[in-house]
Amino acid sequence: MLNRSTPILVGLMMLAGMISFVVTFGSLDRGIGLEGAYQVHVTFDDASGLVTQSRVMLSGIPVGEITKIELDPDDPSRARVTLAIANHVKLFEGVLDPATGKYVNGASATRRQASLLGDYYVSVTPGIAGKVLTERDRIKNAVTEAGVEAIIGQMEKSTSVIFPKIEQIMDDVGVVTGSMRQAVGGEDGTQAIAEIRTNVIGASRDIAAISGGLRSFLDKKVFARGDSIRRIVGNLEQATATFRDTAGRVSGQLDTLMNDATHVTSDVRSFVDGQVDPDAADKPGTLTHTLTEFDRSIGTLQETLETGRSLAARVEQGEGSIGRLLTDTKLIDEAEAVIDDIREFTAIYGRLQVKVDLRSEYQYEADSMKHYVNFGLYPRPDKFYFFQLVADPQGAAKRRVTTTTTTAGDADPNVVVTDETKSNPEGLSFTAQFGKRWDWITLRYGLMESTGGVGFDMDFFNDALSMRFDLFDFSRSEWPRVRALAAWEFVKHVYVSAGVDDGVNAAHRDFFFGVGVRFDDDDIKSILPVVPSPM
Amino acid sequence: MKWVESLGLWAIRVTESIGAMTLMSLQSLLWLFRPPFRWRNFLQALEYVGVGSLGIVTLTGAFTGMVMAIQSAYAFKMFHAESLVGTTVALALSRELGPVLTGLMVTGRVGSSIATEIGTMNVTEQIDALRTMAVNPIQYLVTPRVLACIIMVPILCQLCTLVGVGGAYLVAVKGLGLDQGVFFDRIVTVVQPWDVWSGIIKAAVFGLVIGTVSCFKGYQAEGGARGVGVATTQAVVISSVAILVTDYFLTVLMF
Numbered sequence: 001m002l003n004r005s006t007p008i009l010v011g012l013m014m015l016a017g018m019i020s021f022v023v024t025f026g027s028l029d030r031g032i033g034l035e036g037a038y039q040v041h042v043t044f045d046d047a048s049g050l051v052t053q054s055r056v057m058l059s060g061i062p063v064g065e066i067t068k069i070e071l072d073p074d075d076p077s078r079a080r081v082t083l084a085i086a087n088h089v090k091l092f093e094g095v096l097d098p099a100t101g102k103y104v105n106g107a108s109a110t111r112r113q114a115s116l117l118g119d120y121y122v123s124v125t126p127g128i129a130g131k132v133l134t135e136r137d138r139i140k141n142a143v144t145e146a147g148v149e150a151i152i153g154q155m156e157k158s159t160s161v162i163f164p165k166i167e168q169i170m171d172d173v174g175v176v177t178g179s180m181r182q183a184v185g186g187e188d189g190t191q192a193i194a195e196i197r198t199n200v201i202g203a204s205r206d207i208a209a210i211s212g213g214l215r216s217f218l219d220k221k222v223f224a225r226g227d228s229i230r231r232i233v234g235n236l237e238q239a240t241a242t243f244r245d246t247a248g249r250v251s252g253q254l255d256t257l258m259n260d261a262t263h264v265t266s267d268v269r270s271f272v273d274g275q276v277d278p279d280a281a282d283k284p285g286t287l288t289h290t291l292t293e294f295d296r297s298i299g300t301l302q303e304t305l306e307t308g309r310s311l312a313a314r315v316e317q318g319e320g321s322i323g324r325l326l327t328d329t330k331l332i333d334e335a336e337a338v339i340d341d342i343r344e345f346t347a348i349y350g351r352l353q354v355k356v357d358l359r360s361e362y363q364y365e366a367d368s369m370k371h372y373v374n375f376g377l378y379p380r381p382d383k384f385y386f387f388q389l390v391a392d393p394q395g396a397a398k399r400r401v402t403t404t405t406t407t408a409g410d411a412d413p414n415v416v417v418t419d420e421t422k423s424n425p426e427g428l429s430f431t432a433q434f435g436k437r438w439d440w441i442t443l444r445y446g447l448m449e450s451t452g453g454v455g456f457d458m459d460f461f462n463d464a465l466s467m468r469f470d471l472f473d474f475s476r477s478e479w480p481r482v483r484a485l486a487a488w489e490f491v492k493h494v495y496v497s498a499g500v501d502d503g504v505n506a507a508h509r510d511f512f513f514g515v516g517v518r519f520d521d522d523d524i525k526s527i528l529p530v531v532p533s534p535m
Numbered sequence: 536m537k538w539v540e541s542l543g544l545w546a547i548r549v550t551e552s553i554g555a556m557t558l559m560s561l562q563s564l565l566w567l568f569r570p571p572f573r574w575r576n577f578l579q580a581l582e583y584v585g586v587g588s589l590g591i592v593t594l595t596g597a598f599t600g601m602v603m604a605i606q607s608a609y610a611f612k613m614f615h616a617e618s619l620v621g622t623t624v625a626l627a628l629s630r631e632l633g634p635v636l637t638g639l640m641v642t643g644r645v646g647s648s649i650a651t652e653i654g655t656m657n658v659t660e661q662i663d664a665l666r667t668m669a670v671n672p673i674q675y676l677v678t679p680r681v682l683a684c685i686i687m688v689p690i691l692c693q694l695c696t697l698v699g700v701g702g703a704y705l706v707a708v709k710g711l712g713l714d715q716g717v718f719f720d721r722i723v724t725v726v727q728p729w730d731v732w733s734g735i736i737k738a739a740v741f742g743l744v745i746g747t748v749s750c751f752k753g754y755q756a757e758g759g760a761r762g763v764g765v766a767t768t769q770a771v772v773i774s775s776v777a778i779l780v781t782d783y784f785l786t787v788l789m790f
Contacts, residue, residue: 006578009586017690020697028728055724439574 022503037084042109042139047079049120092127105129108141353378359516388431448472464489479504560747566674577679585687592691593698600699604706621718622725624703629734633696638741642774646749650770653753654763681746688742689735733789748774
């Protein structure tokens with residue numbers, strides 16, 4: 001038999017799976033969307049290492065990707081690389097320098113190596129002068145630079161400088177050894193060297209004799225008196241060395257001491273000066289200033305407390321949006337009027353069940369409230385029509401409008417491109433869906449917040465726990481908007497909800513939580529007499 | 536000439552099995568669209584295949600990720616490219632290891648039990664009893680299990696991959712002290728959505744293989760307890776081999 005916990009476990013598993021998909025695909029880098037980009041060409045002498053979808057970087061920040069690599073149709077000996085650059089990055093063509101025939105101050109593209117392992121990317125600089133590059137234009141300055149290859153190239157270049165120098169030195173050495181050979185070579189040379197040798201031998205014999213005499217003299221005359229002289233001399237040496245060391249150390253320490261004393265006195269003097277200064281209160285860091293600031297902080301704190309008190313009073317009186325929400329009966333009055341209408345309607349179509357659902361949500365990222373009023377019309381328990389009014393201060397549907405203004409006349413037409421985001425000023429959007437339910441699964445399709453959408457619901461425990469998934473707003477350039485919501489009716493008619501909105505598009509992702517109440521026909525009949533009446 | 540004969544017989548048997556298995560999976564998919572829909576059976580199968588295997592699959596993923604991080608960090612250290620550790624683990628897990636390990640784990644845990652269950656029902660003539668009650672056994676037993684495998688194995692695979700990358704993160708960043716920012720940045724720049732999709736598609740195919748082979752082997756069991764044991768063993772062996780072989784061909788097809 002079916003375990004009581006089976007549906008919830010399977011539901012949790014499905015939810016975990018969906019979250020993992022959203023996390024994975026939401027965080028993967030899809031590069032820049034090609035819709036928001038324009039394509040420019042650049043011609044390299046050597047495009048080896050570049051592949052399509054490689055990054056294009058400006059100052060180390062990805063601004064595009066490579067879309068195509070082919071031989072240049074104009075010059076088949078070179079490689080033409082097509083780059084898709086994000087629209088917000090403006091590249092300049094540069095100005096033709098008639099002297100050199102080259103474009104200066106324009107955009108440039110460089111093939112760079114990202115790591116030693118040999119993955120390459122294209123680095124661009126935007127340039128500053130000339131016309132702005134648009135679709136299918138060409139970046140005039142292309143630099144083919146390759147990390148390791150460049151280094152090897154430089155090494156080759158420097159060796160070509162070094163080698164001639166080494167050759168020169170070798171030549172000099174050759175000259176020197178040549179002249180030496182001349183000096184020593186021949187019979188004269190050999191004889192001279194032999195003479196020198198004889199002299200040296202004689203001299204060294206003399207020296208040996210002299211040193212022998214000296215030693216015997218010393219042994220007999222000096223060292224006979226013994227070790228005392230040696231000791232005295234040794235002690236003297238030691239004493240002078242110690243004295244020298246000590247004097248050096250002491251004088252160094254004295255210097256430091258004097259310096260410190262000078263600093264301290266000057267610091268004290270300037271501090272005292274600062275306190276005496278009548279304008280000291282305005283100067284940060286002085287004692288007087290600190291006291292003044294402290295005084296002021298206390299004042300600000302008091303003001304803040306006052307503001308808090310008055311805010312609380314205003315909320316109590318029903319002022320401001322929070323106050324209105326707490327005290328105003330207008331919303332419930334309007335709902336009552338609508339319900340009255342619906343009651344009339346249901347009187348005609350007796351079997352038609354009506355479910356009303358009011359919900360307010362706090363959206364975390366947008367820091368705003370969103371309100372929903374839902375009506376479900378159920379001709380049969382498993383079939384329903386679902387209407388929803390959404391009040392969203394963020395604007396229901398955001399559309400980007402691109403305006404292009406062309407000023408004709410000059411030889412150089414001036415193109416102004418303006419991008420602006422327009423949103424529904426009322427912030428009201430409308431949902432109308434048709435739904436069909438099988439056991440605990442419900443499928444919906446139709447309008448969702450004023451765009452086309454489909455929905456998928458799961459309800460467990462007599463509908464106390466529901467999970468809703470909405471997929472809508474397919475017209476955007478990004479992924480469609482996905483909203484996942486879990487609602488738990490913890491007391492009869494009252495439920496709390498939480499979920500994630502636009503989970504796939506990291507830029508618009510938002511988390512929300514809210515509270516709602518929901519009634520069906522019978523509940524409405526029993527609750528209508530007790531709500532405050534506008535009459 | 537006896538071996539030629541036995542070889543031929545073997546080839547015929549294998550071909551026959553493949554054909555019968557294909558027919559069975561087609562039948563089970565056809566029964567998807569014909570009432571009565573047996574939600575309870577399906578839900579039970581989803582729970583058994585998915586929720587039941589979650590623990591072992593995430594455990595496998597976590598330790599695989601951790602071991603891969605240690606080994607690849609050791610290798611990349613030799614030429615100072617530790618920044619590629621995260622990329623290597625994430626790519627390998629999302630393309631190959633995630634689907635294959637998940638498939639093998641689910642085979643061991645779920646495939647064997649499906650084969651045993653259906654095999655036992657078969658040898659005790661419970662399947663015949665179903666037929667006498669005008670219940671189609673394929674629809675009652677096979678369809679929910681195959682469908683549950685097709686749906687749950689990709690989800691398990693995705694969770695396995697994420698947990699594996701988490702394990703690699705723990706080992707590489709917290710354990711070996713690699714740069715956290717570089718670890719994640721390289722993953723999101725190098726791993727493309729298609730890498731993840733290919734893993735998910737593989738996992739779905741593996742799910743189909745596991746469900747079909749296990750149900751088929753159970754369905755074919757005959758001759759009492761021993762027959763059921765043989766059927767279970769064959770289901771696990773054939774599913775595992777089929778997963779590895781299919782994986783190769785899917786990889787060739789997709790990349």
